[in-house]
Amino acid sequence: MFGSAQVGDRVPRVLILYPYDERIPATTIIGDSTRVRLLEATGGKVDLFSEFLDLARFPEKRHIDRMARYLAEKYTDRRPDLVIALGEESTSFILENRGSIAPQSRIVFGGFDRATAARLRLPDGVVGAFMEFDIGKTVEMAIGLQSSAKHLAVIAGSAEFDKAWIATARQDLARISRNIETTYITDLSIDEFVERAAALGPDTIAVVLTVLRDRTGRNLIPRHSLERIAAAAGAPVYGPYSTYLGHGAVGGYVPTFESAGAAVASLAIDALAGKPISDVTVPRTYVADARQLERWSLSEADLPPGAILSFKERSLWEDYRTEIMAISVFVLVQSLVIVSLVLERRRRAAAESQARRRLLEVVHLNQSATAGALSASIAHELNQPLGAIRINAETAAVLLESKEPDLKLIQQVLADIRDDDQRASEIIARMRGLLKKRGEIDWQDFDLNEVIQSAIQLLHTEAERRSVMVSTVATEQALPVRADRVHLQQVILNLATNAMDAMLQASRRAQADLSNGCQ
Amino acid sequence: MRGAAGKGNTLEFGPRTVAVVEDNPSMRKSIERLLNAHGLKTEGYSSAEAFLNHATATEIDCIVIDIHLDGMSGIALRHGLKTTHSTLPVIFITAVDDDALEAEARGAGCVAYLHKPFAAASLIHAIDKALATD
Numbered sequence: 104m105f106g107s108a109q110v111g112d113r114v115p116r117v118l119i120l121y122p123y124d125e126r127i128p129a130t131t132i133i134g135d136s137t138r139v140r141l142l143e144a145t146g147g148k149v150d151l152f153s154e155f156l157d158l159a160r161f162p163e164k165r166h167i168d169r170m171a172r173y174l175a176e177k178y179t180d181r182r183p184d185l186v187i188a189l190g191e192e193s194t195s196f197i198l199e200n201r202g203s204i205a206p207q208s209r210i211v212f213g214g215f216d217r218a219t220a221a222r223l224r225l226p227d228g229v230v231g232a233f234m235e236f237d238i239g240k241t242v243e244m245a246i247g248l249q250s251s252a253k254h255l256a257v258i259a260g261s262a263e264f265d266k267a268w269i270a271t272a273r274q275d276l277a278r279i280s281r282n283i284e285t286t287y288i289t290d291l292s293i294d295e296f297v298e299r300a301a302a303l304g305p306d307t308i309a310v311v312l313t314v315l316r317d318r319t320g321r322n323l324i325p326r327h328s329l330e331r332i333a334a335a336a337g338a339p340v341y342g343p344y345s346t347y348l349g350h351g352a353v354g355g356y357v358p359t360f361e362s363a364g365a366a367v368a369s370l371a372i373d374a375l376a377g378k379p380i381s382d383v384t385v386p387r388t389y390v391a392d393a394r395q396l397e398r399w400s401l402s403e404a405d406l407p408p409g410a411i412l413s414f415k416e417r418s419l420w421e422d423y424r425t426e427i428m429a430i431s432v433f434v435l436v437q438s439l440v441i442v443s444l445v446l447e448r449r450r451r452a453a454a455e456s457q458a459r460r461r462l463l464e465v466v467h468l469n470q471s472a473t474a475g476a477l478s479a480s481i482a483h484e485l486n487q488p489l490g491a492i493r494i495n496a497e498t499a500a501v502l503l504e505s506k507e508p509d510l511k512l513i514q515q516v517l518a519d520i521r522d523d524d525q526r527a528s529e530i531i532a533r534m535r536g537l538l539k540k541r542g543e544i545d546w547q548d549f550d551l552n553e554v555i556q557s558a559i560q561l562l563h564t565e566a567e568r569r570s571v572m573v574s575t576v577a578t579e580q581a582l583p584v585r586a587d588r589v590h591l592q593q594v595i596l597n598l599a600t601n602a603m604d605a606m607l608q609a610s611r612r613a614q615a616d617l618s619n620g621c622q
Numbered sequence: 623m624r625g626a627a628g629k630g631n632t633l634e635f636g637p638r639t640v641a642v643v644e645d646n647p648s649m650r651k652s653i654e655r656l657l658n659a660h661g662l663k664t665e666g667y668s669s670a671e672a673f674l675n676h677a678t679a680t681e682i683d684c685i686v687i688d689i690h691l692d693g694m695s696g697i698a699l700r701h702g703l704k705t706t707h708s709t710l711p712v713i714f715i716t717a718v719d720d721d722a723l724e725a726e727a728r729g730a731g732c733v734a735y736l737h738k739p740f741a742a743a744s745l746i747h748a749i750d751k752a753l754a755t756d
Contacts, residue, residue, distance in 0.1 A: 483690060486717035487646045490738030494652040497742030501659040516655065523648050567690050 115375050116150040117141060118183035118205065120197055122190035123159045128326055128346045129360055130189045133214055136364020137187060137371070144372045152183065158192040159262070159315060160322050167196060175203035185371055188212040191219050191264075194231070198223070209374045213367035213385075214360075218271070230380045232366035235387065236343045238310065239275040240356035244389055244410070245308040245341045246283070248353070248401040254307040255285040258296060258332060260314030260323065265289070268312040283308070293317045293328060300336040305399070307338035310355075311347070326350055339399040345390055348413055353399065354391030354406075362386055459544070484530045484561075488523035495520045544587045551582035551591070558595040571603050638753055639663040639681055643673045643699065644688040644715070649738070653686060653715075656742050657749070670694035674702065682710065684752040686745070689716040689727060700730045711752035715740070 119137065121130050134153065141149055156170055183205045188194040194212040201210065212231035220233065246252060257272050259265040269289055276285060288299050296314060303309055314328035326346050333340040333351025345357040363385040373380045389407045393415035396403055403412060499516045502508055559575050566573045584591070640657050644650035645668050654664040665682065667673040670691050685703070689696035700712055714727045717738040727735055734748035 482719055483717040486738040487649055490715075490717065490740065491646070491648040491652040493739040494649075494656050494742050494745070498652065498656040498659050501656070501742075512655075516652075519648060519652065526648070563690075567695065 114145070114148045114150055115184045116152065116181055117185045117187060117371065117375075118152045118154065118178070118208075119187045120189060120193035121153065121155045122192035122196075123155065124157045125155050127159075127324060129344065130214065132346065132360035133189050133364040133367065136361045137189075137213075137368045140365055140368030141371060144368070150181070152178075152181075156193060156196060158196070171196070171200040171203060175200070178204060182206070183208045185209050185211065185375055187367055187371055188231075189367075190214040191223065194225075194229075195223055198226070198229070211367060211370045211374055211380075213363050213370075219267075230370055230374075230382055232363055232370060233382060233384045234358045234363055235384055236271075236358070237275065237356050237387065238272045238312070238343050239279050240387075240389075241341050241343050241354075242276060242279050242308065242310060244354065244356060244391075244407055245310070245339070246279075247407060248396075248405045249306075249308055249339065249399075250405070252283060252306055252308045254304070254338075255279075255283045256288055256300075256303055256307055256309045256338070257285065257312065258288045258300070258309065258314070259312040260296075260316050260325075260328065261290055261318050261320075262313070262315035264315050265313050272310075272312060290318050292319045293321065293323060293331060296328070297331050297335045300332045300338075300340070303336060303338035305338055309333075309336055309338045309340040311340055311342045311352070313344075339395065339401065348390050348392050351395070352392065353395040353401065354389065354410070356387060356389050358385040358387045359390075481530075481534055485527060488527040488530070491523045492520050492527075495523070544590070546585055547588050548583060548585050549588055551584050552577040554588055554591050555595055558592045558599070561592075562596060562599050565600075566603060569603055571606060573599065637661060637663045638683040639665060640749060641665045641667065641673060641677055641682045641685040643667045643670060643685065643691065643696065645669060645691050646688070649688070653745070656745065660746055660749075662749070670696065670699035670702075673699065684711050684713065684733075684749055686713045686715060686749075689714055689723065690718060697727055697730050700727070700732070704731065713745070713748045713752060715745075 119134050121127075121134055123130055125131060138151055141151065154174060156167075158167070161167075184207070186197050186201075186205050186208050188197045188210060189212070191214075194210075194215070197204065197210060201208075210229045212225075212229065214232075214234055216235050217233050220231070242255065245255075255276070257269070257276070259269045259272070266289075269287060273287070288296065291299065293314065296317070300309060309332075311329045311332055313325040314323055314332075315325055316322050317328075325344070329340070329342055329347045329352060330350040336351075339353045340351060341355045342352045343355050343357055345359040345361075348354065348357075366383050366385050370380050370383065389410035391403075391406055391410055391412050393403070393412050395401075396412075406412065495516045499513050499520075502513050502516070555575060555577070559573055562573060640662050642650055642653050642657075642664055644653065644666070647668070650666045650668070654666050657664050665677060667677065670687075671693055673685075687696040687699055691699070694702075696714060696716075700714075703710055703712070712732045713734045713736065714732045715736045715738060716723070716727075719737060724735055733752040734744070736744060736748065
């Protein structure tokens with residue numbers, strides 16, 4: 104693509120003109136950025152030349168002419184195909200000396216605004232990347248950060264460039280400072296600027312435009328001026344240049360010099376390729392220095408949207424705030440859910456075990472109460488075999504006393520004693536089951552009819568004592584249930600006992616009918 | 623009063639007969655065997671109804687009644703006997719310790735009221751007494 108840009112069998116020559124010396128960051132950043140882009144785009148097939156005109160320190164016509172003659176001589180055998188002029192002074196210089204230095208070349212410029220371009224009265228075909236500064240937006244950003252600011256101090260030096268800046272600022276800031284009192288601090292020595300800045304209160308917004316030269320005629324690098332002023336300032340200092348960032352400025356609305364260099368390089372590449380080119384504007388952005396925000400206790404949240412925050416020691420938290428928060432919230436919610444589930448489960452388990460314990464206590468109390476009520480039955484049941492045993496034992500003794508003891512009969516008597524003893528044991532075992540305090544429910548499968556029958560048997564004596572007839576009607580088919588046999592027996596005994604209690608005042612031939620609902 | 627002296631000779635009139643109305647089989651069996659061992663004839667019945675249906679009242683000299691019987695109770699049987707065999711001596715036996723019941727039973731009339739388990743001697747003594755007053 105770039106092949107067509109080659110002139111004959113050689114690579115194209117590009118001359119980059121720097122207006123000042125090599126220490127001025129603004130122009131060197133644009134120049135470096137331009138060089139890098141050009142070398143990238145051509146794959147290194149380009150001859151790059153750099154000239155530092157040093158016009159800030161040598162602004163005299165004599166120097167300019169000498170410089171023009173020198174360059175015309177220097178490039179006699181290697182005329183540039185393209186001249187890139189950085190800044191107003193370089194552009195002005197090449198336009199005046201174009202014929203002697205680079206008569207056939209295209210000219211691309213960058214690093215100044217349209218107002219300056221209009222003043223220069225650029226001829227057709229000279230195209231560039233405009234750096235538009237909007238000091239109003241820088242102040243707006245400052246007001247956003249310092250909402251309680253009462254004063255605005257605008258600082259600029261004594262160079263022509265500085266003075267032009269002040270004029271532009273006066274125009275731009277007229278619309279802004281409604282509730283803010285604006286002061287222009289200019290025409291002072293650098294030390295005086297520092298002094299004045301130190302005297303500013305924190306309710307002031309300080310804006311440093313440029314101090315290229317002070318009242319005493321001392322030439323300065325604007326970034327160094329800004330650095331000295333900002334270091335001593337009693338108020339936050341803002342500026343319109345990205346180069347101020349990292350040297351004491353809080354920030355501003357700036358076109359970055361890197362993007363200016365990129366824009367200039369794009370124009371140069373297209374020009375070398377013979378493509379039509381036209382003016383562009385370097386994109387601008389809000390920039391801020393995190394360290395300065397911290398120094399002045401300003402909030403990052405008050406920055407305009409899209410602002411680029413530099414020099415921030417970013418923590419993991421800041422880099423992954425959303426993710427960390429989302430994960431934290433998730434973990435928190437999950438933990439809460441787990442904890443609540445565990446608590447719920449524990450509470451339920453506790454409630455269940457308490458309920459079961461209460462139930463068993465009640466069952467046991469019932470058992471005891473029933474036991475009291477059924478003591479007659481218990482006595483009756485036990486006294487039957489006991490009575491038989493005693494009589495049998497004494498009968499045996501009588502039989503043994505006779506002259507010819509009927510041993511066979513005695514044997515029978517002893518067998519009956521053994522059987523009755525067995526019966527007594529069974530009764531006691533049954534009672535123990537009924538009266539024992541139980542810790543667990545003993546699930547069993549059995550026929551409901553059986554349990555009813557055994558309960559009624561227990562109740563029999565008591566019922567008779569109260570002259571109550573108990574009749575049961577069992578179902579024809581078995582009623583298989585799964586329950587605690589003793590508890591169920593308890594229920595039936597309670598129902599029957601309650602029924603008998605209720606009939607205490609009723610007729611003596613009362614009848615308690617016990618039939619289950621399954622019939 | 624027939625008096626022990628008149629009918630006292632068991633050889634002359636044959637052995638005396640005691641009816642045992644008791645629903646508990648082993649209890650009934652043991653009582654009968656005890657009385658047999660003492661030379662008495664016995665007739666066992668498992669309920670008041672069975673006694674009323676089968677017993678020949680004239681052949682019975684004494685009756686031992688368990689108060690707690692299935693169906694008609696021992697006391698009810700005693701009341702029934704009062705009208706037909708007013709002089710038949712009755713001995714109540716019971717496995718239940720209940721003062722009210724005892725009072726009711728004694729009120730109905732009896733030679734003795736025995737709590738199971740009772741000593742064999744106390745039953746024999748009661749029967750001797752019943753037969754003597756017979």
